[in-house]
Amino acid sequence: MSDAAVARLSGVSKTFEHGRIVAVDSLDLEVVAGEFIAVTGPSGSGKSTLLNLMGAMDRPTKGEVSIDGELLANAAIMERVRSRKIGFVFQMHNLIPVLTAKQNVVVPLWPHRVSKAERRERATDLLTRVGLADRIDTNVKVLSGGERQRVALARALVTNPRLLLADEPTGNLDTTTGFEVMELMHAMRRQVGSALVLVTHDESICQGADRRFQMRDGRLEQTA
Amino acid sequence: MAYIWRNLMQRKVRSSLCLLGVAVPVAMIVALISISEGMRRSLNNYMETSGASLVVFSKDAADLAFSRVKQEQVDAIVDIDGVESISRSNFMPVMNPRASIGTIPLFGRFPEERIMQKYESALTGGRLLRAKNEVLLGSFAAKQCGYKLGDSIELFGAPVAGIEKFEVVGTFQSAIPWENLGMIVHGDVIRIAIGKESSYSLIFLYTDAGATDRVKNAVESRFPKLIAMRSGEFTDRFAAQMDFMDDFIMIVTIIALVVGVLGVVNTMMMSVGERRREIGTLRAVGWSKARVLGIVVGEGLLISMLGGGMGLLIGVAGTEALLGWFPDGLLIATYLPSTFTKGFSVGVVTGLIGAFYPGWRACQVQPVEAMRYE
Numbered sequence: 235m236s237d238a239a240v241a242r243l244s245g246v247s248k249t250f251e252h253g254r255i256v257a258v259d260s261l262d263l264e265v266v267a268g269e270f271i272a273v274t275g276p277s278g279s280g281k282s283t284l285l286n287l288m289g290a291m292d293r294p295t296k297g298e299v300s301i302d303g304e305l306l307a308n309a310a311i312m313e314r315v316r317s318r319k320i321g322f323v324f325q326m327h328n329l330i331p332v333l334t335a336k337q338n339v340v341v342p343l344w345p346h347r348v349s350k351a352e353r354r355e356r357a358t359d360l361l362t363r364v365g366l367a368d369r370i371d372t373n374v375k376v377l378s379g380g381e382r383q384r385v386a387l388a389r390a391l392v393t394n395p396r397l398l399l400a401d402e403p404t405g406n407l408d409t410t411t412g413f414e415v416m417e418l419m420h421a422m423r424r425q426v427g428s429a430l431v432l433v434t435h436d437e438s439i440c441q442g443a444d445r446r447f448q449m450r451d452g453r454l455e456q457t458a
Numbered sequence: 459m460a461y462i463w464r465n466l467m468q469r470k471v472r473s474s475l476c477l478l479g480v481a482v483p484v485a486m487i488v489a490l491i492s493i494s495e496g497m498r499r500s501l502n503n504y505m506e507t508s509g510a511s512l513v514v515f516s517k518d519a520a521d522l523a524f525s526r527v528k529q530e531q532v533d534a535i536v537d538i539d540g541v542e543s544i545s546r547s548n549f550m551p552v553m554n555p556r557a558s559i560g561t562i563p564l565f566g567r568f569p570e571e572r573i574m575q576k577y578e579s580a581l582t583g584g585r586l587l588r589a590k591n592e593v594l595l596g597s598f599a600a601k602q603c604g605y606k607l608g609d610s611i612e613l614f615g616a617p618v619a620g621i622e623k624f625e626v627v628g629t630f631q632s633a634i635p636w637e638n639l640g641m642i643v644h645g646d647v648i649r650i651a652i653g654k655e656s657s658y659s660l661i662f663l664y665t666d667a668g669a670t671d672r673v674k675n676a677v678e679s680r681f682p683k684l685i686a687m688r689s690g691e692f693t694d695r696f697a698a699q700m701d702f703m704d705d706f707i708m709i710v711t712i713i714a715l716v717v718g719v720l721g722v723v724n725t726m727m728m729s730v731g732e733r734r735r736e737i738g739t740l741r742a743v744g745w746s747k748a749r750v751l752g753i754v755v756g757e758g759l760l761i762s763m764l765g766g767g768m769g770l771l772i773g774v775a776g777t778e779a780l781l782g783w784f785p786d787g788l789l790i791a792t793y794l795p796s797t798f799t800k801g802f803s804v805g806v807v808t809g810l811i812g813a814f815y816p817g818w819r820a821c822q823v824q825p826v827e828a829m830r831y832e
Contacts, residue, residue, distance in 0.1 A: 285829070289742065292825075292826050322743065326735075331736075
C-alpha cells in the first residue's frame with residue numbers, strides 16, 4: 235500500500251443470500267490522498283455495496299479493507315474510522331429533520347471531545363462556505379433540496395475526513411443545482427485534502443475525475 | 459437534549475398518548491396511597507383525640523369487634539395505682555333503620571366518662587348523651603337516614619334494656635370520618651344488645667403523669683389475656699390491618715407499571731421503526747451503539763419524567779374530585795412527600811424499562827440503513 239493511500243481494497247468480495255448473489259467480486263482498489271474517483275454502472279452492479287465496504291459500514295465476505303492504513307478488522311475499528319476518517323454524502327441528504335442546519339452539521343462531532351464553541355465555529359464556517367450563512371439556524375425541513383444537500387456536504391466535511399464518499403449526490407437535484415453542489419464539493423474537499431469516491435449513474439458529474447471506473451457484475455473496469 | 463426534545467415534539471400526538479400512558483398509572487398510585495394514608499391518619503386521630511395514655515383490649519383479638527374486656531377486669535384496672543380514670547367503649551353494627559340494606563355502626567359510650575368530652579366540640583346540634591334511651595348521630599348517618607333532632611329511632615327491631623325507640627338528642631361531625639358514619643348510644647345498651655352484659659371491646663386509660671409504663675406493666679401482668687398499648691402502638695397495630703390496602707396498591711402498581719411499560723415500548727418501537735434511516739445515518743457518521751441507545755432511552759426518560767409530573771398533578775386533582783363525591787369528609791386523603799416520590803419513581807422506571815428494548819433495537823440498526831432509499 236502506498237504511503238499516500240487513504241483506502242485500499244484487496245481481493246474484496248461481498249456476497250448475499252449464502253453466496254447466491256455476488257455484489258462485489260474479488261476487487262482490488264487503492265485510493266490515494268486527494269484523488270477523485272468516479273464509479274458508474276447500472277443499478278444492481280454493486281456500486282452501493284462497494285461504497286458501504288469503503289465506508290466501513292459493511293464487512294466484506296472475503297478480502298480486506300484498510301482506511302488510512304487501518305485494517306477494518308472489527309466493529310469498534312469500523313466505528314472509529316467512520317467517525318474520524320470518512321465523510322458521507324447520501325443521495326437523499328439524510329439530514330435529521332428535527333434539527334437546524336447548524337445542528338445537523340455538528341452531528342458527527344457529538345461523539346468527539348469538541349467544545350461547543352468549536353462546534354459552532356466549524357459549523358458556521360462550513361455553512362458559510364457552502365453559501366448558507368443566512369440559514370444556519372433554520373430547520374432543515376424548510377430548506378430546498380439543493381440547500382439540504384449543501385448542509386449534508388458541510389456535515390460530511392466537518393470532521394476533515396481523509397475520504398469522502400458520495401452516493402448519487404445529485405440524484406435528487408435539478409441539473410443546475412447538481413452542478414453547483416458538485417463544484418462546491420470539489421472546492422471544499424480540496425481545501426480539506428479529502429479523496430473523493432463518487433458513485434453515480436450520471437456521467438456528467440464525473441468530469442474531472444482522476445480515474446473513472448465502470449462497475450459491472452461486481453467488478454470494476456477502469457475506463458479513464 | 460435538544461435532539462431528544464425535538465424528536466418528542468415532532469410527534470406530538472404519539473408523545474402525548476405515551477405521556478398519558480405514564481401519567482395515568484402514576485395518578486392511580488398517588489390517589490391510592492394518599493387515601494390509604496388518610497385512613498391510617500384517621501385511626502391515629504381517633505386515638506389522639508381520645509386523650510388516653512393507654513388502650514386496653516383482648517390480646518388475641520384480630521379485630522377490635524372481637525375484643526372482650528370484662529367488667530371485673532375493668533374494676534381491677536381502675537384500682538391500679540396511677541390510673542386517673544377510664545373510659546369504656548363497645549361497638550356493634552345494626553341494620554340501617556331507613557333502608558333494607560346496609561349497616562350502621564353503633565358506638566357505645568358512657569355519658570359520665572371522659573371520652574364523651576371529645577364529642578362536645580364536635581356537636582353540630584343538640585347536646586351530648588345523658589340517658590340510655592338517647593342517641594347521637596354522626597353527620598353522615600343523620601343525612602343518610604334523614605333523621606333530625608327530636609326524632610325517635612327504632613335501632614334494634616326489638617326492645618333492648620326495655621327501650622324500643624331512641625330519641626335523637628344531638629348530631630356531631632367528628633374529625634374521624636368513620637365515626638360520622640355511625641351513631642353513639644349508651645354503652646350499657648350495646649352490652650345488653652350483644653348479650654355480653656359484662657364486657658367491653660376497648661378501655662381507654664387516663665394515667666397520672668409519668669405513670670403510664672407502670673400502669674401498662676401492671677395491667678399486662680395481672681391480666682395476661684389483655685394488652686395495654688400506648689396510642690402510637692395501637693395505631694401501628696391496627697394500621698397493620700390495612701396491609702391489604704398496601705398489597706392492593708402493590709398489585710395496582712405492578713399492573714400500572716406493566717401497562718405503562720407496554721405503552722412506552724409501543725410508542726418508542728414505532729418511533730424507532732420510522733427512524734431507521736435516521737439512526738442508520740447516525741451510525742454511518744460514527745455514532746456508537748451506546749450513543750444511539752442513550753438517545754432512545756433519553757426520550758423514554760424524558761417522556762416518563764414529564765408523564766410522572768403530570769401523573770402527580772392528575773393524582774391530586776383526581777383524589778380531590780373523588781373526595782368530593784363522599785360527603786362530610788367521609789373519605790380523607792393525606793399527601794406525603796414520599797407518596798409523590800413513589801409515584802414519580804414508578805413513572806421514571808416505566809420510561810426506563812419501556813425505552814430500553816426499543817433502544818436495544820435501535821442499536822441493531824446497521825449503518826447501511828442510511829443507504830436504503832426505497
